[in-house]
Amino acid sequence: MEAKELIARRVAREIAPGSLVNLGIGLPSMVANYLPAELGVFFQAENGVVGLGARPPEGMEDPNLTDAGGGFVSAVPGAASIDSAMSFGLIRGGHLDLTVLGGLQVDAAGHLANWMVPGRMVPGMGGAMDLVSGAKKVIVAMLHTQKGRPKIVPECTLPLTSTRRIDLVVTEMAVIEPTEAGLVLRETAPGIGVDDVRAATAAALIVDGAVPQMELGQPAPV
Amino acid sequence: MKRAIPLHEAVELIPDGAICHVGGFMGVGSPHRLLSALAQAGRHDLTIVANDTAMPGRGIGKLISAGCVRRVIVSHIGLNPETQQKMIAGEIDVELVPQGTLVERIRAAGVGLGGVLTATGVGTRVADGKPTVEVDGRTFLLERPIHADFALLGAHRCDYVGNLDYTLTAHNFNPIMALAATTVIAEPEEIVPVGVIPPDAVKTPGALVDHVIGRMD
Numbered sequence: 001m002e003a004k005e006l007i008a009r010r011v012a013r014e015i016a017p018g019s020l021v022n023l024g025i026g027l028p029s030m031v032a033n034y035l036p037a038e039l040g041v042f043f044q045a046e047n048g049v050v051g052l053g054a055r056p057p058e059g060m061e062d063p064n065l066t067d068a069g070g071g072f073v074s075a076v077p078g079a080a081s082i083d084s085a086m087s088f089g090l091i092r093g094g095h096l097d098l099t100v101l102g103g104l105q106v107d108a109a110g111h112l113a114n115w116m117v118p119g120r121m122v123p124g125m126g127g128a129m130d131l132v133s134g135a136k137k138v139i140v141a142m143l144h145t146q147k148g149r150p151k152i153v154p155e156c157t158l159p160l161t162s163t164r165r166i167d168l169v170v171t172e173m174a175v176i177e178p179t180e181a182g183l184v185l186r187e188t189a190p191g192i193g194v195d196d197v198r199a200a201t202a203a204a205l206i207v208d209g210a211v212p213q214m215e216l217g218q219p220a221p222v
Numbered sequence: 223m224k225r226a227i228p229l230h231e232a233v234e235l236i237p238d239g240a241i242c243h244v245g246g247f248m249g250v251g252s253p254h255r256l257l258s259a260l261a262q263a264g265r266h267d268l269t270i271v272a273n274d275t276a277m278p279g280r281g282i283g284k285l286i287s288a289g290c291v292r293r294v295i296v297s298h299i300g301l302n303p304e305t306q307q308k309m310i311a312g313e314i315d316v317e318l319v320p321q322g323t324l325v326e327r328i329r330a331a332g333v334g335l336g337g338v339l340t341a342t343g344v345g346t347r348v349a350d351g352k353p354t355v356e357v358d359g360r361t362f363l364l365e366r367p368i369h370a371d372f373a374l375l376g377a378h379r380c381d382y383v384g385n386l387d388y389t390l391t392a393h394n395f396n397p398i399m400a401l402a403a404t405t406v407i408a409e410p411e412e413i414v415p416v417g418v419i420p421p422d423a424v425k426t427p428g429a430l431v432d433h434v435i436g437r438m439d
Contacts, residue, residue: 046321047247047273048391063250064378064392070248070277070301075390083393083425084247084273085329088322092342122309122318123300124274125348130322133342163345 001216003143003172006189009034009216010170011100011141015041019097020090022046022131025069028100028141042076044096046127048087051079068127091127092134099135101128103142103169105156108203110165110178112140113158125161132162144171150202152176152183173197175214182206187214223416224384224428226436232407233259235433236372239292240265243328243370243399244272248301249281251392253376253409256435257281261288269293271328271368273321273395275305286314295368297321320348323365325398331367332401338365373403377426379419380410384428387419400426409435 001009008030015021015031018040023029032054035041043052045067052067053074061072075081082090090096105113112132115125132138145151152169169176174197175187184206188197194211233256236242246252260268261284268291275294276283285291286304293315299305308314319327326338339362343349353364375396377386386408388396400406408431 045391047250048393062390065390066248066250068247070250081388081390081393083388083397084321084325084395085398088325092322092340122306122316124296124298124318125320126274126298126300127321129320129346129348130342133340133344134322160346162342 004030006172006216007141007143007170010175010214011139013215014139014168015039015098017041020044020050020095022091022096022099022135024099024101024128024131025067026102028102029067029069031100031141042078044087044090045073046084046087046091046131048082048084049073049075049079050082050090051076053079088127088130091130094134094136096131096135098137098139099131100139100141101131103140103151105158106140106142106152106166106169106178107156108154108182110183111156111163112138112161112166113156114140114161116159118159128161132164132166138164138166139168139170140166141170144173144200150200153202154204173200176205184208185211187212189214190216223382224431224434226413226434229255229259229435232256232433232435233263235405235407236260236265238265239267240372241269241370242271243373243395243403244270244282245373245375245394245396245399246276246281247273247391247394249276249283251376251388251394251396252276252281253374253407253435254281256374256407256409257284261285261290264288265290267292269295271295271370273324274298275302277301278304289313293317295319295324297324323348325395327365327368328395328402329398331369332398335367337367339363340365368402370399370403371405373399373406375400375406375408375426377408377410379412379414380408380431380434381414381416381419381428383416384408384431384434385419385424386410386426386431387423388425393425397425400430405432406430407433407435413437
């Protein structure tokens with residue numbers, strides 16, 4: 001299985017029925033592909049829609065209905081369109097159950113850096129700082145390494161997105177939970193051992209007994 | 223009642239050096255005819271307050287390409303490499319503001335508040351140089367209001383009272399910016415008779431709107 005698909009499938013299993021979820025652009029947006037419709041999840045996009053649906057067939061796009069990456073989307077029955085103050089009221093006010101975001105670095109304290117590489121790449125934070133500060137739960141979905149360099153590090157060297165400790169990191173190698181004691185290795189991907197994960201991770205990992213293998217099927221029916 | 227003005231009159235209202243709130247999110251909901259005309263008119267030294275600078279060839283991106291802009295206050299420039307190049311070359315000052323903070327700073331200016339207290343950005347680069355305030359044991363940043371000379375809005379419909387409505391994800395910053403500028407200029411997709419937009423559907427009351435750009439030039 002391709003790495004990003006594996007990550008998206010694993011993150012999809014974290015989504016509770018009936019929750020309000022914001023998916024970041026890129027890899028996180030793939031999570032929606034692996035979520036059964038009967039789960040009743042509503043997706044919020046920070047540009048102003050609650051109830052984001054799939055991309056419409058070609059020729060049926062509405063130029064005034066896009067996701068936060070500017071791609072054409074649809075709105076599901078029951079959707080609401082809102083302005084940016086309401087959108088970020090939902091995000092910052094603790095009304096969003098979950099956000100899934102990409103990451104450049106996550107450190108041993110569970111801090112996320114994902115909005116700039118000084119001198120090289122300055123896209124801006126967009127809504128990421130508000131999302132990490134305000135969502136009830138934050139999952140970082142990212143590749144474990146970049147060009148062979150670990151992205152999970154003792155302390156972020158890139159500018160932080162927030163000082164809030166994120167709740168879970170899902171990569172193509174492992175599921176890692178930042179806790180007060182440090183990063184706990186919860187699961188490993190099929191074919192990956194604990195030592196493989198350690199070798200690709202610059203931060204210390206806490207391993208408590210046998211580490212189970214990642215479950216990747218569809219979430220259990222509700 | 224308001225009389226619609228031709229596009230070129232709207233352009234003449236906006237001088238070089240003006241501070242402009244511009245509605246839109248990656249170009250969705252921006253006043254596209256007005257932005258194109260401003261770029262063609264060769265305005266310069268504008269300060270643009272907006273969610274983003276769209277992409278080259280679209281919306282605010284046209285102002286960036288044409289060299290109209292001296293400063294931007296935005297949350298994101300990732301999809302416009304020209305903004306990044308001009309920032310690195312020192313041609314454009316870029317102030318990056320978290321999106322939720324940006325909209326609330328604009329709203330604060332528009333609704334008579336002296337600022338906003340938000341937890342977003344505490345302990346990050348965004349907090350540099352800003353006062354913090356403790357409320358009930360939580361730390362917040364004090365973020366200041368952003369008022370503009372002009373608000374340039376993209377709307378769906380407008381009536382001759384100046385009432386505006388918006389569609390889908392084209393609301394974004396428009397209804398908030400309508401409150402926060404000395405002069406508010408709306409570019410609707412349609413102008414309709416008074417009464418066609420039901421009171422419950424009006425998102426920007428006409429009292430806030432100074433000028434409406436007409437359908438034809």
